[in-house]
Amino acid sequence: MSNKPRPTELKLHKQSRMLEVAFDDGKRFELPCEYLRVFSPSAEVQGHGPGQEKLQTGKKYVNIDEIRPMGNYAVNLVFDDGHESGIYSWEVLYDLGLNQEENWQDYLIKLERAGESREPAGH
Numbered sequence: 001m002s003n004k005p006r007p008t009e010l011k012l013h014k015q016s017r018m019l020e021v022a023f024d025d026g027k028r029f030e031l032p033c034e035y036l037r038v039f040s041p042s043a044e045v046q047g048h049g050p051g052q053e054k055l056q057t058g059k060k061y062v063n064i065d066e067i068r069p070m071g072n073y074a075v076n077l078v079f080d081d082g083h084e085s086g087i088y089s090w091e092v093l094y095d096l097g098l099n100q101e102e103n104w105q106d107y108l109i110k111l112e113r114a115g116e117s118r119e120p121a122g123h
Contacts, residue, residue, distance in 0.1 A: 005094050010067065010075065017063050019077075021093055029097030034118070037062045037079050038107055039096055040086035055110055058120040 009022035017033040038045070038056040047053050059081065066078035074089040088096075096103065111118065 004091060006090055007093065012064055012067060014063060017061070019064060019067075021097060023090075023094060027094070027097065029093075029100065031093070031096060031100065033063050033079070034059045034061075035100065035104060035107075036064070036077060036086075036088070036096065037081070037083060039103060040077075040083060041088060041092050042083070042085040044083065044085055055114055055116065057111065057114075057116040058118065060118040061120060 005023040005025045005027065007021050008024050009020070009028075011020040012018075013020060019031045019033065019036060020028065021031060022028040037059045040046070040056075045054055045056060063080045064077050065080045068076040068078065070076050070087055074087050074092075076084065076087050078084040
C-alpha cells in the first residue's frame with residue numbers, strides 16, 4: 001500500500017472551467033482548465049528534457065471536453081483546443097494543486113517576459 005494521495009473525487013465544472021479534485025488525505029483543489037492546459041505533462045508542452053518547455057499562450061478560455069481514465073493511476077484530459085496528449089497522474093494533479101499559486105505566478109511572469117498573452121488571438 002503506498003502512502004501517495006489518491007483522488008476520491010474528480011468533478012469537472014464546465015461553466016466555470018474548473019476541475020475539482022479531492023484526495024484521500026482531505027485536500028481539495030479547484031484547478032482551472034487553463035492552468036491544467038498550460039502545465040500539461042505532455043511532451044508537446046514540457047518538451048523532452050529540462051529547458052525544452054514550450055510556453056503555452058492564448059489559453060484563457062480553454063475547457064476540458066473529456067476526462068479519460070488511465071488505469072487506476074491517472075487521467076487523460078482532452079481539451080477543447082485539440083490538446084489531448086497530457087496524462088495527468090494522481091501525483092501530477094496533487095502537485096499542481098499544492099503548488100498552484102507559485103506555478104501560476106511563474107507562468108504569468110514568463111508570459112509577460114515573452115510579450116505574450118493569455119487571450120487567444122483575435123480577442
